[in-house]
Amino acid sequence: MNELPQQLVNGLLLGSMYGLVAIGYTMVYGIVQLINFAHGEIFMTGAFGALTVYLYIMPNGTTMWLALPLMLVGAVLVSVTVAVGAERFAYRPLRSAPRLAPLITAIGLSLALQQAVWAWYPKATSSIVFPNIPGGPFEIGSVTIQTGDIFLFTAAPISMAILAYFVMKTRTGRGMQATAQDPDTAKLMGINTDQIIVVAFALGAAFAAVGGLAYGLKYGEINFRMGFILGLKAFTAAVLGGIGNIYGAMIGGLALGLAETMATAYIADVPGMSQLGGQSWANVWAFVLLILVLLFRPQGLLGERVADRA
Amino acid sequence: MRQRSLIALTATLAAGALTLSACGSRDDKGDSDSGSGGTTVTIGVDAPLTGDLSALGLGIKNSVDLAAKQANEKKYVDGITFKIEALDDQAQPSSGQQNATKLVADKAVLGVVGPLNSSVAESMQKVFDDAKLVEVSPANTNPALTQGTDWNGGTKTRPYKSYFRTATTDAIQGPFAAQYVFNDSKKKKVFVIDDKKTYGAGLAATFTEEFKKLGGSVVGTQHIDPETKDFSAIATQVKSSGADVVYYGGEYPQAGPLSKQIKAAGAKIPVVGGDGIYSADFIKLAGASATGDLATSVGAPVEELPSAKEFVANYKAAGYKEAYEAYGGYSYDSAWAIIEAVKKVVEDNDGKLPDDARAKVTEAMQNVSFEGVTGKVSFDEYGDATNKQLTVYAVENGAWSPVKSGTYTG
Numbered sequence: 001m002n003e004l005p006q007q008l009v010n011g012l013l014l015g016s017m018y019g020l021v022a023i024g025y026t027m028v029y030g031i032v033q034l035i036n037f038a039h040g041e042i043f044m045t046g047a048f049g050a051l052t053v054y055l056y057i058m059p060n061g062t063t064m065w066l067a068l069p070l071m072l073v074g075a076v077l078v079s080v081t082v083a084v085g086a087e088r089f090a091y092r093p094l095r096s097a098p099r100l101a102p103l104i105t106a107i108g109l110s111l112a113l114q115q116a117v118w119a120w121y122p123k124a125t126s127s128i129v130f131p132n133i134p135g136g137p138f139e140i141g142s143v144t145i146q147t148g149d150i151f152l153f154t155a156a157p158i159s160m161a162i163l164a165y166f167v168m169k170t171r172t173g174r175g176m177q178a179t180a181q182d183p184d185t186a187k188l189m190g191i192n193t194d195q196i197i198v199v200a201f202a203l204g205a206a207f208a209a210v211g212g213l214a215y216g217l218k219y220g221e222i223n224f225r226m227g228f229i230l231g232l233k234a235f236t237a238a239v240l241g242g243i244g245n246i247y248g249a250m251i252g253g254l255a256l257g258l259a260e261t262m263a264t265a266y267i268a269d270v271p272g273m274s275q276l277g278g279q280s281w282a283n284v285w286a287f288v289l290l291i292l293v294l295l296f297r298p299q300g301l302l303g304e305r306v307a308d309r310a
Numbered sequence: 311m312r313q314r315s316l317i318a319l320t321a322t323l324a325a326g327a328l329t330l331s332a333c334g335s336r337d338d339k340g341d342s343d344s345g346s347g348g349t350t351v352t353i354g355v356d357a358p359l360t361g362d363l364s365a366l367g368l369g370i371k372n373s374v375d376l377a378a379k380q381a382n383e384k385k386y387v388d389g390i391t392f393k394i395e396a397l398d399d400q401a402q403p404s405s406g407q408q409n410a411t412k413l414v415a416d417k418a419v420l421g422v423v424g425p426l427n428s429s430v431a432e433s434m435q436k437v438f439d440d441a442k443l444v445e446v447s448p449a450n451t452n453p454a455l456t457q458g459t460d461w462n463g464g465t466k467t468r469p470y471k472s473y474f475r476t477a478t479t480d481a482i483q484g485p486f487a488a489q490y491v492f493n494d495s496k497k498k499k500v501f502v503i504d505d506k507k508t509y510g511a512g513l514a515a516t517f518t519e520e521f522k523k524l525g526g527s528v529v530g531t532q533h534i535d536p537e538t539k540d541f542s543a544i545a546t547q548v549k550s551s552g553a554d555v556v557y558y559g560g561e562y563p564q565a566g567p568l569s570k571q572i573k574a575a576g577a578k579i580p581v582v583g584g585d586g587i588y589s590a591d592f593i594k595l596a597g598a599s600a601t602g603d604l605a606t607s608v609g610a611p612v613e614e615l616p617s618a619k620e621f622v623a624n625y626k627a628a629g630y631k632e633a634y635e636a637y638g639g640y641s642y643d644s645a646w647a648i649i650e651a652v653k654k655v656v657e658d659n660d661g662k663l664p665d666d667a668r669a670k671v672t673e674a675m676q677n678v679s680f681e682g683v684t685g686k687v688s689f690d691e692y693g694d695a696t697n698k699q700l701t702v703y704a705v706e707n708g709a710w711s712p713v714k715s716g717t718y719t720g
C-alpha cells in the first residue's frame with residue numbers, strides 16, 4: 001500500500017497547526033520587533049479556555065456541533081484576554097527599553113503562565129481529556145481523515161483568508177502595515193500605534209486560540225506544557241517562512257510539518273540512514289532544513305531583505 | 311534614592327536569610343530525639359508527584375505513607391517513629407539527583423523508596439551509594455541498574471550495593487510479553503516502537519529478541535519523540551506495514567495517544583506494552599479504542615493476592631485521594647523492607663540507632679525477608695527481587711483486567 005498520500009495529509013495537518021500559531025509570532029515581530037516567547041502559552045490558555053466552556057459552562061451532553069462554536073468563542077476570549085493583558089502590563093512598560101528586556105520578560109511570562117495553569121486549573125497537573133467530535137473517520141481513496149482533523153482543515157484556510165482580507169483591505173489593517181514599516185512616521189500620519197500593537201497581539205492570540213482548539217480536538221488531550229514545544233516549533237516555522245510576513249508564517253508552518261512527517265516516515269528507508277531515521281530524529285531534520293533555508297535565504301522563504309532589522 | 315533602594319535591598323536579603331534559616335532549623339528537628347524519648351526515622355520518597363506520570367508517583371507516595379503509619383500504629387520498631395519525606399522528581403533525572411542530594415543531607419533519612427523511572431534511578435544511584443543510604447525502588451525495571459550495563463553479554467556485576475528493587479526487570483518482562491503475544495494471542499507480525507529512554511528501549515529490545523527467537527517477524531520499528539503528541543506519521547506506517555500487533559516500550563502519556571492514533575489510522579490491532587502503560591490514565595488517554603490493548607506488569611494483581619487484602623482495605627480506610635495504581639503494593643513492600651531493616655539494626659544495637667545507621671541498614675537490607683503485600687519479599691545477590699511473577703492485563707470495558715499470571719523462566 002502506498003502511504004505517501006496519507007503522510008502528506010498528516011504533514012499538512014501538523015503544518016497547519018504550526019502555521020496558526022506562527023502567525024502570532026510573525027505579526028508581533030513585524031510590528032514591535034519582539035519575539036513573544038509567551039505565545040506558545042497563549043495557545044495553551046486558548047485550549048484550556050475551550051475546555052472550560054465545555055466542562056463548566058455548557059450543560060452536560062450538549063452535542064459537539066452545537067458546542068464547537070461556543071468553545072471557539074471561549075478559546076478566543078481567553079487567549080485574547082491573556083495576550084492583551086500581557087501586552088498592557090508586561091510589554092508596554094518596556095517598549096522603549098533595550099530589546100533584551102522584553103525578550104526576557106516574554107520567557108518569564110511563558111513560565112508564569114504555565115505554572116499558573118498548573119497550579120490553579122482543576123486537575124491540570126497531568127493531561128486532561130479533551131472532548132472529541134463524534135463520527136467515524138472518512139476514507140478518501142487511501143487517505144483516512146479523522147473528524148477532529150476536519151476542524152483544522154477548514155479553520156486554517158478560513159482564518160488565513162480572513163487575515164489577508166483584514167490586513168490588505170481594512171483601515172486598521174493598513175495602519176498595521178504602516179506601523180510595521182515605520183512606527184514613528186505612522187504616528188505622525190495620525191495612526192494610533194498603541195492601538196495597532198494591541199490589535200496585532202489580539203489577532204495573533206485569536207489564531208493561537210483556533211490552533212489550541214484544533215490541538216485538543218486532534219489529539220484528544222491537553223496539558224499545561226503543550227504550548228512550550230509547539231511554540232518553539234511555530235517560532236521556527238515563522239523564521240523559516242520569513243519572520244514578519246504573515247503568508248510566510250503559514251508557508252513555513254506547512255513546510256516544517258511536512259518536513260517532520262516525511263523525516264519520520266522515510267529517512268529510515270534511505271540506505272545507510274536507518275540509525276538517523278524515525279520520529280526521534282524528525283526534529284533534527286526539521287532544523288537541518290531551517291539551517292539550509294537560512295544559509296541561502298537568510299530572510300526566510302517569503303521574507304523581504306530589510307536592513308537594520310532583527 | 312539610591313540609598314533608599316540599598317536599604318530596601320538589604321532588608322529583603324535579611325528577610326530572605328531569616329526565612330531560609332527558619333527552614334533550616336525546622337529540618338534539623340528530625341535529627342534529634344524528640345522529647346518523648348523516641349527517635350524519628352525518615353523514609354525518603356522520590357517519585358514524579360506532578361506532571362504526566364504523577365498518577366503512578368502519587369500512588370507510590372501514598373503507599374509508603376501508609377506503611378509508615380502502620381508501623382507507627384503497631385509500634386513495630388520499639389522507640390522508633392517513622393515519617394516520610396516525599397520529593398517530586400517530575401520524572402527528570404536532573405531533579406532526581408537534586409532530590410537524592412537533599413535526602414542524603416537530611417541525617418534522619420535512613421532509607422529511600424523510589425524512583426519510578428529507570429533513567430531517574432541512574433542519576434540517583436551513585437549519590438545514595440556514596441552516602442551508604444539504602445534505596446529500594448518499587449518500579450525500576452531496567453536490568454542494568456542491578457546487573458551492570460553488560461548484563462546481556464553474560465557478565466553481571468552489581469554496580470551499587472545500596473540499590474535494591476521489589477519490581478522484576480525487563481530482562482523478564484519483555485520476553486514474558488513476547489511469549490504471551492506469540493503463543494496465546496497468536497500474533498506473528500509485530501511493529502516495535504520505543505521512546506529511546508532507558509526503560510522503553512530496554513523493554514523493546516528484550517521483547518524483540520524473544521519474539522524473533524519464537525519465530526515471529528518484526529515488520530517495522532520506530533522511535534518516538536516523547537515531547538510530541540503527533541504520532542500520525544507512525545500510525546500510517548503501522549497501518550501500511552501489515553503488522554497484527556504493536557509493541558510499545560515506554561510510558562502511558564505517549565502510549566495513550568499513540569494507541570488512539572494507530573487505531574484511528576485504521577489499524578485495528580492491539581498495542582502491547584510493559585508496566586509503564588499499566589495505568590488507568592492509559593485508558594483515559596487512549597479512549598474507547600483501547601479495548602483489547604495489553605500490558606504486562608510486575609507481580610500478580612494486588613487485588614487477587616490474599617496477602618494484599620489488608621493493604622487494599624487499609625489504603626481505602628486511610629482515605630487517600632489518589633489510587634495506589636500499578637506500584638502501590640510494591641511501594642508498600644519497599645517501605646516495609648526499610649522498616650524491617652531498621653528494626654533489625656535497632657534490635658542488634660540494644661534498641662538504639664547506631665552511629666553508622668545508614669551503612670548498617672544497607673547491610674541488613676540484603677538479608678531482609680518477610681511476607682509482603684505482593685508475596686515474599688527478599689533480594690538476590692544483585693539486589694533484585696526474588697519474586698519474579700508477572701501478569702498480563704487487557705483493557706476490557708474501560709479498565710485493566712488480569713488475563714494471565716505466571717513466572718518467566720529461561
